[in-house]
Amino acid sequence: MRRRVAATWPFRPTVRYGTQVAMALRTETIGGVVMLLAAVAALVWANTPWADAYKKLQTFEISPHWLHLGHMDVQHWASSGLLVVFFFIAGLELREELTHGELRHAKDAALPVLAAVAGVAAPALIFLVVSAGETGAGRGWAVPTATDIAFALAVLAVTFTACPPPLRAFLLTLAVVDDLIAITIIALFYTDEMHWTPLALGVVLIAVYGLLQYRNVRSPWIYVPLAVLAWYCLQRSGVHATVAGVALGMLTSSKEAPDGRPTNAERADHALRPFSAGVCVPVFAFVSAGVGLGVSQLGDVFQDRVALGVIAGLVVGKFVGVFGGAWAAVRLGWATLGEDLHWHEIAGVALLAGVGFTVSLLIGGLAYTDPSQFERVTTAVLIASVLASAAAAVVFRRRARLRAGPD
Template identity: 80%
Template sequence: MPRPSTAPEKRRIAHVWPFRPTVRYGGQVAAALRTETVGGIVMLLATVAALVWANTPWADAYKSLQGHELSPHWLGLEHMDVQHWASGGLLAVFFFIAGLELREELAHGELRDPRDAALPVIAAAAGVAMPALIFVAVSAGEPGALRGWAVPTATDIAFALAVLAVTFSSCPAPLRAFLLTLAVVDDLIAITIIALFYTETLHWAWLGIGVVLIAIYGLLQSRDIRSPWLYLPIAVLAWYCVQRSGIHATVAGVALGMLTSSRETPDGRPTNAERADHVLRPLSAGFCVPVFAFLSAGVALSGSALNAVLGDRVALGVICGLVIGKFVGVLGGAWTAVRVGLATLGEDLRWREIAGVAMLAGVGFTVSLLIGGLAYTDPSRFERVTTAVLIASIIASAAAAVVFRRRARPRPAE
C-alpha cells in the first residue's frame, strides 16, 4: 500500500507539476491522502462498502459490475473486465509508488548501508518463505492448491501503518523505519514472484518493446529531463506493451518507479521522484487502491459462506500463512540474523516491538488479493481465498494492537 518515504523531507515542494490544485480544499485532501492513516482509512471504507453491497439483495449487481467487460479490441486488450482493469491498470500506479520508495531506500534510506539493511531484508525474506511453507503444508492434497502458495506472503502496509499509528502513537522512528523497509523489500519480492510464477504465456516481441521503452524512460531520467509530459506517454506505452507481453503490467510500474531519478538538483528544486510521488501518491491512496479494494473485497459473509471457508484447506492455509507464518517468519528471521551475527539490533529497537511489527506483517490485503486473483480463476475458490485474507488481516491487526497497547512503553519525544 502507499506509504511515505523514510527519508526526512528536505524541502517544501512548491512547483511539483505543470498544474496545481486551484481549490483550497483540493490541496488539503491531497495532503491528507499522503498520510498512511488516511490512506488506510479510505481503503478500509471501500472494503466495508464492498462487503455491505455484496451481502444485500443487490449482490448480483455487484457481481455484474465486477465482470462488466471493457475490452478495447482494437488495442488487442481482450477479456478485460472492470476488475481486471483495477488490478492491472490502477495497481500499476500503486506499484510505481512502491518502485519510488525502493529507489529512495537504496539511495538515501535503510537499504543504502548493507549492515543497516540486513535486519529488515532478512526478516522480509523469512516472512515470505515461512507463510508459503505453512500454506503448502496446510493445503497439501487439495486439487490446484499449490497455485496460491504466494497468496499469504504479502503485507498490506497501509492497513499496517494505520494500526501502528492508532495503537502505538509513541512509535520510535527506528521501529517505523524497520516496518517501512520490511514492506519495501516485501513488495519487491512479491512483484518478482508475480513476474516469475504467474506469467502463463510470454510474447517476446511485446516484452522487448516494453523493455526498450522502459530503458528510454530510464535514460531520460538519468539525463535529468524534467518534463512529465514526455514521461507520461512513454510510461503508458510501456505499461501497454508489458500487458500485451503476458507479464502482469504492475511489473512495469515497479520498473518505472525504480528508474525515476532521485538525484538532488543544484538549485534545490524537488527531484523527479519527489515530484512524481507528490502528485501520484494521493491518486494511488485516494482512488486506485480503494477502487481495487472495492472491486475485490465484496464476498458473502453468511454462515454457510464462512463454514465453506473454514472447511477449505486452501483458505485455511491462507489464514495460517498470514497469521502464523508472517509472525514466525519475520520475528524468527530477525532473531536468527542477530543471533548468528548477520545483523544487529539497534539501540532503539526492542524485541517485543519487533514482535508487534511481525504480527502487523500478517495484515495482507492488496497484493494478497492480487496474487489470489492470478492464482485462482474459479470464482468460488477466489471468493473463499478473499474471505480468508480478510479474516487473517483482522486477526493480525487485533493481535498487534494488543501487543502495542500492553507491552510497548510510550517513549518521550526527542
C-alpha cells in the first residue's frame, strides 16, 4: 500500500518531486537549458544598474586561512571546485566510451577522434593568425579549442529530433575526446608554478582510488574523502584541480557485479550528474557569463583581435577542423562514414562544435587574469557560441525535414 505524503509544497518538496527533478537533470536537454538560463540571468544582472553588486559577488573572497589555498573568490571556487564534478562526469563518459562505446574499437573510434584532434588544432591556428601581434595573444590560443558537451547535446536534441543514434554518438565521442585534450592542455600549458610535494600526494591518492576501484570496493564513504583530498592536493600543487576530476572519473570502475547491481561508474553517474547539471555548471555559468553588452563594450570586443580570434576560432576553426578532419580521415581510408550518417549532418555537428561555453570560459579565465581582457574574451565566447548554435540549428532543421520525407 502506497504511503500518503502530506502536501507540504512550497515549504518542503516531496521525495517524489526531488526524484523527478534529478531524473530531468540527467538529460542533456534539461541540463543545457538550466545552464543557458543561468548565463542569461548573469547577463541580465550585469547589464542593470546593479551591475556592481554582480561584480562584488564574483570577487567575494572565501579563503579560510587554515586551508592554505591562497586567495579564492567565488569565481575561483566555481572554476576550481564545482567544475571538478563536471570533469569527473566527463571522465566517466570517456571511460564508458573506452569500455563499451565508440572508442572500444579503433576503427569505430577513428572518425570522431581524428575529427576532434583536427578540431583542436584548426581553431588554435586561426586564433594565432587573427590575434598575431596583440598583447597576450600567445596565452589564449587554447580558448577556442573546446566544445561544451552539455550545451552541444542540448542544441542537437532540440533542433534535430530525428537525430540518428550514430550522429549523437559521434558528437558525444567528439566532445569527450575534446574535453580530454582540453584538460591535458590546461595541465601542460596553464600551470604557472609547480609544488611537487602536494602533487606527489595527489598522485598517490588518485592511485589509491584507482586501486580500490580495481578491487571493486563499493563504499562511497571511502571514495568521497579520497577524492576531496586528491582535489585539495592538486589545488595546492599548482596543477588545475579539474585534472583530478577527469583522472578520478576515468579510474572509476565500470566492472559489472555478479549479482547484477549497478557498477561503481553507474552509481557515481546517477548520484552526481544531477548535481553537476543542476548546480555546478549553472553556478559556474552564472558567475562567469555576466559581461556588459552595451555599445561601448561590444565595440571593444570587435576592435580587440584577441577576442576576434576567439570568435573566428570557434565559429570557423571548429567547423574547418572537425569537418575537414572527418573528411580527410574517410578520404585517406583511416575511417569510414556509417551507413546512417550523411556529410550534411557531420557538417552540422562541426558547426555545433563551435559552442565552447563552459571549458572555453574556464581556459579564458586561466589565460587572462586582467578583468577587462577576460571580459572581452568571455563576450567573444558567448557571441561565438550563439552563432555556432544558430548555424547548426539551420542545418539540423533542414536535415530533419529531409529525413521526415514528403508530407
